[in-house]
Amino acid sequence: MLFNFSDKSVLITGSSKGIGYATAELFAQHGARVAIHYNRDKRMAENVFKDLNGNGHIIVQADLTDSEAAQRLVDKTIKEFGRIDILINNAGIYQEHPISAVTYNEWQDIWQRTLSINLLGPAYISFCAIKYMVKSGGGKIINISSRGAFRGEPKAPAYGASKAGLNAMSQSMAKALAPLNIFVYVVAPGFVETDMSAYLLEGPEGEAIRHQSPLGRVAKPEEIARTVAFLASEGSEYLTGGIVDVNGASYLRS
Numbered sequence: 001m002l003f004n005f006s007d008k009s010v011l012i013t014g015s016s017k018g019i020g021y022a023t024a025e026l027f028a029q030h031g032a033r034v035a036i037h038y039n040r041d042k043r044m045a046e047n048v049f050k051d052l053n054g055n056g057h058i059i060v061q062a063d064l065t066d067s068e069a070a071q072r073l074v075d076k077t078i079k080e081f082g083r084i085d086i087l088i089n090n091a092g093i094y095q096e097h098p099i100s101a102v103t104y105n106e107w108q109d110i111w112q113r114t115l116s117i118n119l120l121g122p123a124y125i126s127f128c129a130i131k132y133m134v135k136s137g138g139g140k141i142i143n144i145s146s147r148g149a150f151r152g153e154p155k156a157p158a159y160g161a162s163k164a165g166l167n168a169m170s171q172s173m174a175k176a177l178a179p180l181n182i183f184v185y186v187v188a189p190g191f192v193e194t195d196m197s198a199y200l201l202e203g204p205e206g207e208a209i210r211h212q213s214p215l216g217r218v219a220k221p222e223e224i225a226r227t228v229a230f231l232a233s234e235g236s237e238y239l240t241g242g243i244v245d246v247n248g249a250s251y252l253r254s
């Protein structure tokens, strides 16, 4: 696929590893300036920075449980780049909290933390970035959701709800922002080979998980990155509000 992100400024949350890292690599290979965001893993973010093609990339730290940090993340990116053309809300957590196995306190903590990072984080960052997108004439927002939003997450209900909320928010924003030349998309992966899923893929359930897809494997982060890049490219505007499944036919909906 031929992409061209020359002169584009891209903020990718959670790009210290996994899907975010693969996405940063792909955008940089095709000319973008990338704001690499991390929370705790500064060393990995520095490795990503060293690895990226091209010049002008930056590294920004922010804990997305903190709404002021989310605002500082956008402001710092704007200070360095002057604009954000493409925002990719990718940072997220998956924490299991089966209802029969946790205390009420644990249940509340995990609900709050998950919604705060997976749903409120993207809502706050989008709010801050949109102001600048409007000033610069438009932009694109791509939110990384999950198959779990549709399929149900019996061991991680907060995760499923956070991603369903992200889908609904994206659709509402797509309607609100299209007149402002801002387009909003969702990518909903099934299992992807990253740190987030490693303990499951390497554990006793690994083989069964791989065979959820008729391809007999899970996705590589690069496969998610290519879908994101397609949506971020010129010509995909009319897909706004769309939720693109990238799950190897492991969960089909019509």
Ligand SMILES: NC(=O)c1ccc[n+]([C@@H]2O[C@H](COP(=O)([O-])OP(=O)(O)OC[C@H]3O[C@@H](n4cnc5c(N)ncnc54)[C@H](OP(=O)(O)O)[C@@H]3O)[C@@H](O)[C@H]2O)c1
Residues within 6 Å of the ligand: 013, 014, 015, 016, 017, 018, 019, 020, 037, 038, 039, 040, 041, 042, 062, 063, 064, 065, 090, 091, 092, 093, 094, 117, 144, 145, 146, 147, 188, 189, 190, 191, 192, 193, 194, 195, 196, 197
């Ligand atoms: N892997 C899968 O099977 C899968 C499937 C469907 C959807 N997804 C979605 O894809 C996205 C990326 O997942 P991944 O598998 O690439 O995950 P990952 O490898 O675990 O990376 C998660 C990223 O999110 C950042 N992050 C975590 N907590 C944060 C916080 N409090 N504030 C700011 N950033 C925070 C991490 O930063 P630091 O490491 O620097 O702290 C890291 O860069 C997530 O939204 C996830 O829900 C993943």
